[in-house]
Amino acid sequence: MIVLTLSAALPQLRPPPCAGDQVCQEANGSQMAVLYLSLLFAALGSGGIRPCVAAFGAEQFVEEDSTQPKKTWVFFNWYYFALGVSILLASTVLVYIQDNVGWTWGLGIPTLAMALSIIVFLIGYPLYRNLDPAGSPHTRVLQVSVAAFRKRKIPSISDPKFLYVNEELDASISTDGLLHHTKQLKFLDKAAIVTEEDSLKSSEKPNFWRLNTVHRVEELKSILRMLPIWAAGILFATSNAQQNTFSLQQANTMERHLTKSFVIPSASMSVFGMLSMLITIVLYDRLLVRVARRITGLERGINFLQRMAIGFFIAIIATMVAGFVEVKRKHAASASGLIDSPESTIPISVFWLVPQYSLHGIAEAFMVIGHLEFFYNQAPESMRSTATALFWTSISAGDYTSTLLVTLVHKYSDWLPNRNLNKGKLEYFYWLLTLLQALNIVYYLICAKFYTFKPLSHKTEHVEGVELTTQV
Numbered sequence: 001m002i003v004l005t006l007s008a009a010l011p012q013l014r015p016p017p018c019a020g021d022q023v024c025q026e027a028n029g030s031q032m033a034v035l036y037l038s039l040l041f042a043a044l045g046s047g048g049i050r051p052c053v054a055a056f057g058a059e060q061f062v063e064e065d066s067t068q069p070k071k072t073w074v075f076f077n078w079y080y081f082a083l084g085v086s087i088l089l090a091s092t093v094l095v096y097i098q099d100n101v102g103w104t105w106g107l108g109i110p111t112l113a114m115a116l117s118i119i120v121f122l123i124g125y126p127l128y129r130n131l132d133p134a135g136s137p138h139t140r141v142l143q144v145s146v147a148a149f150r151k152r153k154i155p156s157i158s159d160p161k162f163l164y165v166n167e168e169l170d171a172s173i174s175t176d177g178l179l180h181h182t183k184q185l186k187f188l189d190k191a192a193i194v195t196e197e198d199s200l201k202s203s204e205k206p207n208f209w210r211l212n213t214v215h216r217v218e219e220l221k222s223i224l225r226m227l228p229i230w231a232a233g234i235l236f237a238t239s240n241a242q243q244n245t246f247s248l249q250q251a252n253t254m255e256r257h258l259t260k261s262f263v264i265p266s267a268s269m270s271v272f273g274m275l276s277m278l279i280t281i282v283l284y285d286r287l288l289v290r291v292a293r294r295i296t297g298l299e300r301g302i303n304f305l306q307r308m309a310i311g312f313f314i315a316i317i318a319t320m321v322a323g324f325v326e327v328k329r330k331h332a333a334s335a336s337g338l339i340d341s342p343e344s345t346i347p348i349s350v351f352w353l354v355p356q357y358s359l360h361g362i363a364e365a366f367m368v369i370g371h372l373e374f375f376y377n378q379a380p381e382s383m384r385s386t387a388t389a390l391f392w393t394s395i396s397a398g399d400y401t402s403t404l405l406v407t408l409v410h411k412y413s414d415w416l417p418n419r420n421l422n423k424g425k426l427e428y429f430y431w432l433l434t435l436l437q438a439l440n441i442v443y444y445l446i447c448a449k450f451y452t453f454k455p456l457s458h459k460t461e462h463v464e465g466v467e468l469t470t471q472v
Helices: 002-009 029-059 072-100 103-127 137-150 186-192 214-244 246-253 266-296 304-335 350-378 381-412 426-449 461-467
Strands: 346-349
Touching (some): 002 103, 029 072, 072 350, 137 214, 214 246, 214 426, 246 266, 246 304, 304 350, 304 426
16 A cells, blocks of 8 residues: 555656646556565455454354353454445545545555554454364375375275374364264265374374364365355355446436436446445344244244355346336437437436345345355354455456356447447346346255254354254
């Protein structure tokens, strides 16, 4: 953020300003290098912060009775609420400052905020619950894979009681409880079969490249079982990505005047989605959970898999509505004789786009938070930051899928013209997304139906999930 702010503040790091009809001078190679360097640092920083901050925050919840579920769902609600508020401020207040005061202040303010956050974090550090590192979980995953491959030819064991278990060895990576054996992915169980070649003595630590405990094998199984649910989130992110692409193009052609002098920026329409998400989070936490609790008897109201299903369903409605709004917009253009005038403003209010933005915001409050909580809850305790990183990769994969889908539609149809949206068939693209999401929710429900929750040695929030399996 410091480098980015300096690139806007120092004349040597940016091209000179231009006004009116003056031809603007392009940035030179060194100026572009500084800009890209700042963006690289921002990406690396986000890659470190985002996966860890959610897992670290949830780790601060400790119940006096260890057999009771941790109310991490409350944390995830308000974590994402805080994230939403920050995005809302950035897309309104900071954008106004950048446009009306200058980019130096527009970038300098978040730089100061970032510095302040580091100071506050360091001041609070002694108060946090810190878990000691217990070795790389990625190394353990690799060790289990190698051990299972080495023993691929030995016969499987029908009784899991004969698989290798060592509670003392796994104590540092199982503070929430040992993972019990599950029947899925049985080929990995061979990594926990003791053979004569292992030369195992009771007082010795085994060679983990040949022999692993059941807990370590189940760590890998847990990650593999999460991948189908992870994949279901990709198309949701693909649908969400359209708010910043085609929805903006729609808004550019519509009537955006609030008064004679004030015009709503097209990019500001995303505020309605963000506000809907924030309101839904508050209502969910303060009202919907209490109502659902009376029906289900669960402290959280509904489990995270059910919450995600609701989000998927609302997202389907959002893209379907977007298609009908596009039909309405093109009908208004046709009635006004503006089909061949892409630069002209169509006499239809931009507020027709509010329903699709709002529905996407509501869907995000259900699905995204449920998805994040799923990864934290079902990941092995030593791999929670890695699991929350999977959450963010599903969003990035959704963005790339959106790019791929748009490219294919461009190549094989005339639905998405480059210059005149009025002559295209954007509604068909939205309905294609609706169809894909409908297929996706069927896939998701099948995955959720057969999903095996990770079993722990004592009743925790995860065991509560096991009780809910049939309900999902």
